[in-house]
Amino acid sequence: MLKNIDPLLNPDVLYALCAMGHGDEVVVCDANFPADSVARQTVLGKVLRLDGANAPRAIRAVLSVLPLDSFVDHPAERMEVVGDADALPAVQREAQREVDHAEGRSTPFASIERFAFYERAKQAYCVIATGEARGYGCFIFKKGVDLAPDAPNAAEGTR
Template identity: 60%
Template sequence: MLIGISPLLNADVLHALRAMGHGDDLILADTNFPADSIARQTTIGRVLRIDNVSAAIAARAILSVYPLDTFVDDAAGRMEVVGDPNAVPDVQKEVQAVLDETQATAFPLIPVERFAFYERAKKAYCVIQTGERRFYGCFALRKGVVPADAA
């Protein structure tokens, strides 16, 4: 255990978050996401896990140590609902609420078409699969910078 760091952030996840650089993507995935096959194509090359918690709980733990990129418009993305691109399921509303609570800058979740999301995920640094069982609990979070005075 570490003081001030969520116990949900296991050693593998902490290592990945620390190793990532500015502009690298992290994919937060639900249980239905093809995490293993997609993760094999990422920089890490294997799926990481934060098991038995919702996407929002995992996002809160990650965002406690992970800055989002303020230089781009799509630092926070969500998988678009197939056939209803304007729909925002509850799981996505919950993660948006976490973003709103934890970030000093507004980061609206940008919808990303399903297959475009898979392509973004393949280019990501890592995929972290959660215990989220609701559909469309998949998010892309682009890493920002930590200012010298905040380190």
């Protein structure tokens, strides 16, 4: 057991999130997404699973350790509803609240058309499949850097 780490984050997910570099992307997807086949084409090459969690809960866990990229306009993106790009299903509204809370500010999702989302997901570092049963619970997050001024400097060592 680790302190201050969301217990939902298993060792495989923690490894992937830590191994990602600035600008790498992680997909958090619902149970309807073709996670296994898409994940085989990612950098990691295999799907990671958080089956016991819905998408907003998984996003909360992921963003508890993953800083979003502050150098891009849209570090958080969502899959568009087919035929209604402006629609925001409940799962996306709930996910938006998690993103805003993690960032401490409004960080609106950009939207990506469904088939463009699939192609983009193949370029991600990894895919995390959740147990989210609602459709359109699919998101892409771009990793940033932690610019916290109070973070220990590795050159100074730790106490």
